[in-house]
Amino acid sequence: MSSQTNSAESRTTVLKRKRLVRASLAQQVADALRDAIIRGELKAGTRLVEMEIAAQMGTSQAPVREALQRLEQDGLVARRSRSATYVTEISMEEMYEITLVRKVVETIAACHTARYITPEQCDELEELVQHMHEVASVESMPMLARYDMAFHSRIVEWSRKDILVRVWTPLKYQVMRFLVAIHPDVFSNLAEVAELHMPIIEAMRKKDPAAAMQAVEDHIMLFWNEERITTYLNSHRELTALTRTEG
Incomplete structure (x- = not known):
């Protein structure tokens, strides 16, 4: 019984660590993209492709997708179709x-x-x-x-x-x-x-x-x-x- 409990606790710890790492990656990607948009390095109308960003930042697409969702909530990007996300215009x-x-x-x-x-x-x-x-x-x-x-x-x-x-x-x-x-x-x-x-x-x-x-x-x-x-x-x-x- 004790070994089963320890095993369950171990799995829970690993899962928590994975969630934290993923959340941290998503935040880092969001921060980097947000900074580039604010600085004007990513211009209005620029298309943001998950696969390309993931390759440039050395991560999987999941954190990038989550990062883009955060930026969409900030009004900095907009999703126009299932796979196309663009930097929003500013008027x-x-x-x-x-x-x-x-x-x-x-x-x-x-x-x-x-x-x-x-x-x-x-x-x-x-x-x-x-x-x-x-x-x-x-x-x-x-x-x-x-x-x-x-x-x-x-x-x-x-x-x-x-x-x-x-x-x-x-x-x-x-x-x-x-x-x-x-x-x-x-x-x-x-x-x-x-x-x-x-x-x-x-x-x-x-x-x-x-x-x-x-x-x-x-x-x-x-x-x-x-x-x-x-x-x-x-x-x-x-x-x-x-x-x-x-x-």
């Missing part, structure tokens, strides 16, 4: 809509986080801004975007609202991708991007929910000046008119 219209959702999520999070935040957590936010300055000095927008989203993720995570975290997680990858794509036309000095986070920290240190909400909203909507919003609205009207005509 100004979609990003404006994502920004509006992001504004709602982050302002609510900021309101709650401002009540609970500790001095040590404020220090952590300042450290992330310092990291942004460091990578700005070598003009690495992908790394700056990573620290930028880490900053905003902390505010959402510290809100103690799980639903906000669930909504925020896929949004942040789209925002990172957008920042990397548009920064040459918008930000002449990357150090300015880092410095734009300081009003949020100041409001957090004061534990002022209203000020924190306003600082976050101002920060998020800074990119969307009147000209860009007008472009979005005009595009939306044209799309609506076309849909009605076709109907």
Whole structure:
């Protein structure tokens, strides 16, 4: 009886290890592909073939398939047929809509986080801004975007609202991708991007929910000046008119 029990425990241990290894591989593949998409190395419309990716990364197709499913949940890829997966397009219209959702999520999070935040957590936010300055000095927008989203993720995570975290997680990858794509036309000095986070920290240190909400909203909507919003609205009207005509 004892030997049978030991044998069963041994099989269970092996199975758990296999699941962990596979999960780890899928995460590594997802991270590598996500990073390439955010950096713009994998362009919109690029077809992602499971067999080719598996060969390049030295793994089987199963972890690749799981990784692509994760990226699909993030909105970075889309499956158009049973075997064809493509990097999604990124448009100004979609990003404006994502920004509006992001504004709602982050302002609510900021309101709650401002009540609970500790001095040590404020220090952590300042450290992330310092990291942004460091990578700005070598003009690495992908790394700056990573620290930028880490900053905003902390505010959402510290809100103690799980639903906000669930909504925020896929949004942040789209925002990172957008920042990397548009920064040459918008930000002449990357150090300015880092410095734009300081009003949020100041409001957090004061534990002022209203000020924190306003600082976050101002920060998020800074990119969307009147000209860009007008472009979005005009595009939306044209799309609506076309849909009605076709109907």
